[in-house]
Amino acid sequence: MTIYFYSTREKPYGCFSNFSAHGFMLDELWWPTSEHYFQAQKFVTTDAAWFEQIQRAKTPKDAAKMGRDRTHPLREDWEQVKEEIMFQGVLQKFTTHEELRQILLETGEEEIVENSPIDYYWGCGKDGSGKNRLGVILMHVREELRNIC
Secondary structure (H helix, E strand, O other), X not given: OEEEEOOOXXXXXXXXXXXXXXXXXXXXXXXXXXXXXXXXXXXXXXXXXXXXXXXXXXXXXXXXXXXXXXXXOOOOOHHHHHHHHHHHHHHHHHHHOHHXXXXXXXXXXXXXXXOOOOOOOOOOOOOOOOOOHHHHHHHHHHHHHHHHO
Protein backbone atom coordinates (compact mmCIF):
# COMPACT_ATOMS: atom_id res chain seq x y z
CA MET A 1 0.00 0.00 0.00
CA THR A 2 1.12 3.54 -0.71
CA ILE A 3 0.26 6.40 1.62
CA TYR A 4 -0.69 9.61 -0.17
CA PHE A 5 -0.94 13.02 1.48
CA TYR A 6 -1.34 16.59 0.36
CA SER A 7 -3.89 18.72 2.21
CA THR A 8 -3.51 19.37 5.92
CA ARG A 9 -7.23 18.55 6.28
CA GLU A 10 -6.75 14.92 5.24
CA LYS A 11 -6.77 12.56 8.23
CA PRO A 12 -4.61 11.03 9.48
CA TYR A 13 -1.77 11.98 7.11
CA GLY A 14 -2.43 15.70 6.61
CA CYS A 15 0.15 16.30 9.32
CA PHE A 16 2.82 15.15 6.84
CA SER A 17 2.29 18.40 4.91
CA ASN A 18 4.80 21.19 5.52
CA PHE A 19 1.76 23.46 5.95
CA SER A 20 0.53 21.57 9.04
CA ALA A 21 0.40 23.81 12.11
CA HIS A 22 3.02 21.97 14.16
CA GLY A 23 5.70 24.42 15.20
CA PHE A 24 9.13 23.68 16.62
CA MET A 25 12.38 25.22 17.80
CA LEU A 26 15.38 24.92 15.49
CA ASP A 27 18.53 27.01 15.27
CA GLU A 28 17.37 28.79 18.45
CA LEU A 29 14.28 30.16 16.68
CA TRP A 30 10.59 29.26 16.78
CA TRP A 31 9.13 28.09 13.45
CA PRO A 32 5.32 27.97 13.15
CA THR A 33 5.56 25.29 10.42
CA SER A 34 8.23 23.37 8.57
CA GLU A 35 7.28 25.45 5.49
CA HIS A 36 8.29 28.63 7.32
CA TYR A 37 11.63 27.04 8.24
CA PHE A 38 12.35 25.73 4.76
CA GLN A 39 11.45 28.93 2.90
CA ALA A 40 13.41 31.19 5.26
CA GLN A 41 16.57 29.10 4.86
CA LYS A 42 16.77 30.19 1.22
CA PHE A 43 17.83 33.63 2.46
CA VAL A 44 19.72 32.96 5.70
CA THR A 45 23.04 34.10 4.21
CA THR A 46 21.76 36.73 1.76
CA ASP A 47 18.92 38.76 3.28
CA ALA A 48 18.50 38.70 7.07
CA ALA A 49 15.47 41.01 7.04
CA TRP A 50 13.63 38.86 4.48
CA PHE A 51 14.59 35.73 6.44
CA GLU A 52 12.97 37.20 9.57
CA GLN A 53 9.85 38.29 7.68
CA ILE A 54 9.37 34.76 6.38
CA GLN A 55 9.85 33.35 9.87
CA ARG A 56 7.07 35.63 11.10
CA ALA A 57 4.75 35.14 8.10
CA LYS A 58 1.11 34.81 9.13
CA THR A 59 0.51 31.52 7.29
CA PRO A 60 2.61 28.79 5.65
CA LYS A 61 1.06 29.80 2.33
CA ASP A 62 2.42 33.33 2.86
CA ALA A 63 5.84 31.90 3.77
CA ALA A 64 5.83 29.79 0.59
CA LYS A 65 4.92 32.78 -1.55
CA MET A 66 7.66 34.85 0.05
CA GLY A 67 10.17 32.06 -0.52
CA ARG A 68 9.39 32.10 -4.24
CA ASP A 69 10.00 35.87 -4.49
CA ARG A 70 13.09 36.18 -6.66
CA THR A 71 13.57 39.89 -6.02
CA HIS A 72 15.54 38.63 -3.00
CA PRO A 73 18.73 36.69 -3.81
CA LEU A 74 18.87 33.02 -2.87
CA ARG A 75 21.86 31.71 -0.96
CA GLU A 76 24.49 30.52 -3.43
CA ASP A 77 24.50 26.92 -2.21
CA TRP A 78 20.70 26.49 -2.19
CA GLU A 79 20.54 23.67 -4.73
CA GLN A 80 23.20 21.73 -2.81
CA VAL A 81 21.64 22.16 0.66
CA LYS A 82 17.86 22.29 0.13
CA GLU A 83 17.20 18.60 0.73
CA GLU A 84 19.27 18.51 3.91
CA ILE A 85 17.45 21.62 5.13
CA MET A 86 14.10 19.98 4.39
CA PHE A 87 15.24 16.86 6.25
CA GLN A 88 16.31 18.86 9.32
CA GLY A 89 13.02 20.79 9.48
CA VAL A 90 10.85 17.70 9.00
CA LEU A 91 12.91 15.70 11.52
CA GLN A 92 12.56 18.45 14.12
CA LYS A 93 8.79 18.67 13.56
CA PHE A 94 8.34 14.93 14.11
CA THR A 95 10.78 14.86 17.02
CA THR A 96 8.91 17.70 18.74
CA HIS A 97 5.38 16.33 18.36
CA GLU A 98 4.84 12.86 19.85
CA GLU A 99 1.43 12.41 18.18
CA LEU A 100 2.95 13.08 14.74
CA ARG A 101 5.87 10.78 15.44
CA GLN A 102 3.45 7.94 16.24
CA ILE A 103 1.46 8.51 13.01
CA LEU A 104 4.66 8.42 10.97
CA LEU A 105 6.06 5.35 12.72
CA GLU A 106 2.74 3.51 12.29
CA THR A 107 3.15 3.75 8.51
CA GLY A 108 5.55 0.81 8.83
CA GLU A 109 7.40 0.24 5.58
CA GLU A 110 4.77 1.82 3.34
CA GLU A 111 5.81 4.21 0.60
CA ILE A 112 4.85 7.82 1.41
CA VAL A 113 3.96 10.13 -1.49
CA GLU A 114 3.19 13.83 -1.52
CA ASN A 115 0.26 13.79 -3.93
CA SER A 116 0.86 17.29 -5.27
CA PRO A 117 -0.61 17.85 -8.72
CA ILE A 118 1.69 20.84 -9.30
CA ASP A 119 5.02 19.92 -7.70
CA TYR A 120 7.21 17.53 -9.66
CA TYR A 121 10.21 17.89 -7.36
CA TRP A 122 8.89 17.61 -3.80
CA GLY A 123 5.71 15.80 -4.88
CA CYS A 124 4.63 13.24 -7.45
CA GLY A 125 3.11 15.76 -9.88
CA LYS A 126 -0.17 15.48 -11.73
CA ASP A 127 0.84 12.36 -13.66
CA GLY A 128 2.82 10.62 -10.90
CA SER A 129 6.17 11.13 -12.64
CA GLY A 130 7.53 13.59 -10.04
CA LYS A 131 10.52 12.93 -7.79
CA ASN A 132 8.48 12.89 -4.55
CA ARG A 133 11.45 14.17 -2.58
CA LEU A 134 9.28 15.19 0.41
CA GLY A 135 7.86 11.67 0.60
CA VAL A 136 11.38 10.23 0.41
CA ILE A 137 12.51 12.59 3.18
CA LEU A 138 9.56 11.54 5.35
CA MET A 139 10.59 7.92 4.89
CA HIS A 140 14.17 8.85 5.92
CA VAL A 141 12.82 10.69 8.96
CA ARG A 142 10.74 7.62 9.82
CA GLU A 143 13.90 5.49 9.75
CA GLU A 144 15.81 8.03 11.81
CA LEU A 145 13.03 8.11 14.42
CA ARG A 146 13.14 4.33 14.68
CA ASN A 147 16.84 4.58 15.48
CA ILE A 148 16.47 7.25 18.18
CA CYS A 149 13.21 6.09 19.81
